[in-house]
Amino acid sequence: MNAAPPARRRNWLVWLPLGVVVIMALMFIWALRHGDDRLIRSHWIDKPLPAFDLPAAAADRPGLASRSFEDGQPRLINLFASWCIPCRVEAPTLAELQRRGVIVEGVAIRDRPEDLARFLDEFGNPYHAIGADERSQLALALGSSGVPETFLIDGRGMIREQIQGAITPDMVPDIMAKLERMR
Secondary structure, X not given: OOOHHHXXXXXXXXXXXXXXXXXXXXXXXXXXXXXXXXXXXXXXXXOEOOOOEEOEOOOOOOOEEHHHHOOOOOEEEEEEOOOOHHHHHHHHHHHHHHHOOOEEXXXXXXXXXXXHHHHHHHHOOXXXXXXXXXXXXXXXXXXXXXXXXXXXXXXXXXXXXXEEOXXXXXXXXXXXHHHHHOO
């Protein structure tokens, strides 16, 4: 009669690891669905771009320098990489912005020229200029949290907004309106 309770305890212990795995899976699914709504905001918002002068990353486009952002034209500066999957997703949207007259400047983060060339051939090249940030120095200076990341720059070279993650088609009207207000 005393042998029955230990068997029940053992049966329960056999299912304990499965219960832990199920609880962890449910927590993982919940985290994926709800995400982390805390953005890492750059400390450069409402400040001038830090000084930089990047060499050309693509053979058919010039490099990129901070002084080119002070010409009176609002624009985007898009940090991207050929190895970045979300960058591939946002490429058609950047092309659409460029078709609508937006100046899109690119910063290729830690990219090899041959990989970048293949990426631009496959997904298009909406960039007016592309600077090579081989050691992520500009990305770090801007307070970037990763690629893709885009900054809206007014015509005086002031950073006005930061977009973390891929730009999607539904964001185009809002971006266009914000750039228009920066004129």
